Amino acid sequence: MHYLNLLHVEHGLYSSNVKRAEERYKDVFLNLYKRRDLWFQVKVVEDPEEEERKKELPLWRLAPKPATTENFNIQVSVRMKPKTNDVDEEKVVTLPLHQRIQLIKMSKKLKSNAAALRVLKKEGAWFAARKWDEKKAESGENKENSGENNNSKREAENLVGGIHSVDAFSSKVMMVDPTKGLREFEFDSVLPDKTSQATTYESSARPLVADFINGFNGTILVYGQTGSGKTFTMFGPDDDAVFGDHTKPATSRQMRGIIPRACAEVLDALEFRSTKLNFNMTSSLSVSYVEIYGNQVNDLLNGGAPCGHSKVAAQRFVLDGAAENPITCLADVQRILRIGEEGKRKAATAMNDRSSRAHCLFMISLDQKNLDTGVSCKSRLFLADLGGSEQVKKSKVNVGTSKHIEKLKQQTMGNNGNDQPQVEEGGEPASNPNTEFSTGFKFSDRLREAVYINTGLLALKQCVKALNDTESKSQYVPYGDSKLTLLLSSGLGGDSKTSVVVCTAQEGKHSSETTAALLFGQACRKITKTAASGANMLAELIEKIDREIVTIEKLIKQKERWEVKEEKRKDDRVEEGTVEALGFGGVEVKKSTVLVGAEQERKRLMELLMERAQLTGTTLESEIGGSQYGGAVGFGTRFGAGFGKSVNSDEEVYRFKDAVDEEAIPDVLKGKVSGWKGAEAAPSKKKLEKFAKKANRRKMAYAGISA
Numbered sequence: 001m002h003y004l005n006l007l008h009v010e011h012g013l014y015s016s017n018v019k020r021a022e023e024r025y026k027d028v029f030l031n032l033y034k035r036r037d038l039w040f041q042v043k044v045v046e047d048p049e050e051e052e053r054k055k056e057l058p059l060w061r062l063a064p065k066p067a068t069t070e071n072f073n074i075q076v077s078v079r080m081k082p083k084t085n086d087v088d089e090e091k092v093v094t095l096p097l098h099q100r101i102q103l104i105k106m107s108k109k110l111k112s113n114a115a116a117l118r119v120l121k122k123e124g125a126w127f128a129a130r131k132w133d134e135k136k137a138e139s140g141e142n143k144e145n146s147g148e149n150n151n152s153k154r155e156a157e158n159l160v161g162g163i164h165s166v167d168a169f170s171s172k173v174m175m176v177d178p179t180k181g182l183r184e185f186e187f188d189s190v191l192p193d194k195t196s197q198a199t200t201y202e203s204s205a206r207p208l209v210a211d212f213i214n215g216f217n218g219t220i221l222v223y224g225q226t227g228s229g230k231t232f233t234m235f236g237p238d239d240d241a242v243f244g245d246h247t248k249p250a251t252s253r254q255m256r257g258i259i260p261r262a263c264a265e266v267l268d269a270l271e272f273r274s275t276k277l278n279f280n281m282t283s284s285l286s287v288s289y290v291e292i293y294g295n296q297v298n299d300l301l302n303g304g305a306p307c308g309h310s311k312v313a314a315q316r317f318v319l320d321g322a323a324e325n326p327i328t329c330l331a332d333v334q335r336i337l338r339i340g341e342e343g344k345r346k347a348a349t350a351m352n353d354r355s356s357r358a359h360c361l362f363m364i365s366l367d368q369k370n371l372d373t374g375v376s377c378k379s380r381l382f383l384a385d386l387g388g389s390e391q392v393k394k395s396k397v398n399v400g401t402s403k404h405i406e407k408l409k410q411q412t413m414g415n416n417g418n419d420q421p422q423v424e425e426g427g428e429p430a431s432n433p434n435t436e437f438s439t440g441f442k443f444s445d446r447l448r449e450a451v452y453i454n455t456g457l458l459a460l461k462q463c464v465k466a467l468n469d470t471e472s473k474s475q476y477v478p479y480g481d482s483k484l485t486l487l488l489s490s491g492l493g494g495d496s497k498t499s500v501v502v503c504t505a506q507e508g509k510h511s512s513e514t515t516a517a518l519l520f521g522q523a524c525r526k527i528t529k530t531a532a533s534g535a536n537m538l539a540e541l542i543e544k545i546d547r548e549i550v551t552i553e554k555l556i557k558q559k560e561r562w563e564v565k566e567e568k569r570k571d572d573r574v575e576e577g578t579v580e581a582l583g584f585g586g587v588e589v590k591k592s593t594v595l596v597g598a599e600q601e602r603k604r605l606m607e608l609l610m611e612r613a614q615l616t617g618t619t620l621e622s623e624i625g626g627s628q629y630g631g632a633v634g635f636g637t638r639f640g641a642g643f644g645k646s647v648n649s650d651e652e653v654y655r656f657k658d659a660v661d662e663e664a665i666p667d668v669l670k671g672k673v674s675g676w677k678g679a680e681a682a683p684s685k686k687k688l689e690k691f692a693k694k695a696n697r698r699k700m701a702y703a704g705i706s707a
């Protein structure tokens, strides 16, 4: 700890003085020590011999060297929400023998299967349950997971769906899922239901906040089903201490979530450095707060106005900082949180009274400069409160939609609300038929929100899956599938350090959603990535895409070849008895030259260009038509993904046109026609036509279509 403080005082490196359970202070120090010249940038002369010699030296004797990158895994914590008083619809689960044995081994701390089997035999539990099941099976009743309150089975198995055991010490969670049986998960930290907001912050967010102050980009995501405590974890309870009066009593302030705590820590650290440490540094802090609703990104600090003017420009708008608001004190943060909170889409569903109906992204940007050395550093912290994955059936957001449609039909036909209100399963009868339109719209809104939320989460899962798929050669990650993943792309796959907090409800009735959330957490934990300090995330992402584009273009060049294809076209207008009709039956054979052999690569190139367009906030056409990416007629070194700006349906008439198209004839060909002065002054019509056809064919060929 003392050495960490020294790094802070002498090198300006902030340390939260908090370590994870499995970490030692020594490791925290060594990691930070690698970045000790962040604000000084000592020039190191590279000498291979010296490098070899250095390997033998203890770390403390090494000369300072800027460390810009660092390998790490996404850190995943699991937080349990306290159980509610609702009567839980317990699902009794009959485990297969091997899982039952495993459970006994774990609970009784036994080493061998034989010992666990002996316990099982003594208890007779599993066998008793089996007997019960078999009896039921004989009588034709449902055997497994009947949910029936059969005491003998309940006593025998004593296993209900849901979280079965939580071991905060080894960070393991044992889960009993009605469909998957017993599953064990291991995370970086597990936070049982009594865990305070402060501990949650310290284990899942504080290390990233410290890194953020030291110039690393960071992303903290909360994930989980609706009502599992994501907003509570990220912001805190819906009260003044978080969103309003920051002078509220300390007890109330203790309930603050990750965002207010992170902002407070950053502000304190910057103030401490400027007032207590001997560094001549400037820093500016700003935040942006957006909501992602379907494909729309809205600025919550600007009355919910859409970000950017075009469909693709939103992430550029957000990442370029156009939505940023400067903050200098905690009162600013609370004011901003309150404005954002008021603008958020929230609604009461059957599962949560203040359910967030969209994904929310809060971004803190820090710009720092050492005025003595001129070293500057920009970093960003993304804090995402993801909308809850929900089963429409459970959150009952679909209730009322069909009723609304029915009512709409009746109104159109002149029967205005004379019938009795219909009650749907789990729904409420509409007391006043005249209000049913708005009610219906409101309900269909809820449904649409649920679909938008789930679509974003699905895209996020696909990205995590692709990031884990190290087998795949292309390593394509479908960030472009949703606005959510595009905005989070730099956090998940880019250069930022990431922490995921999986929020879970412990009740048995939520067991399948809880298993799904834990599986997502586990998948995130497998992703290994490299974090770079102070780098421009978007630029790096684009650079990565560009590198792949170059590789793909090379492959296209190698693989692609010309093939002549014959196409038979029948001319229906050929008159009977004419020579054409007699000779060829009115059929014309048209030979065309097409490019084949690199179809997959072209498809991939197209995907990359599309992703690039989305990241840069431009359009696909401009990506392809731009000089860098070789327009169709540019004869550039790069290929145009099989189509080009200059080829549209109007221009495709070239194909059947023998007239001279001057523009289509490349200069190099023109040079070969002596005395060329343009179409009018062509030396010989025949020769000119020959060149025109050839040029047209090349033009089409470069555009990747048949000529």
Ligand SMILES: Nc1ncnc2c1ncn2[C@@H]1O[C@H](COP(=O)(O)OP(=O)(O)OP(=O)(O)O)[C@@H](O)[C@H]1O
Residues within 6 Å of the ligand: 080, 081, 082, 193, 224, 225, 226, 227, 228, 229, 230, 231, 232, 233, 237, 238, 352, 354, 355, 356, 357, 386, 387, 388, 389, 503
């Ligand atoms: N750890 C906790 N301790 C006490 N109360 C909690 C905890 N977690 C959540 N709650 C309470 O549970 C309710 C639902 O929580 P919250 O709104 O945070 O869920 P959510 O996951 O954000 O849901 P949604 O996805 O629908 O927005 C809130 O009333 C919140 O105060």
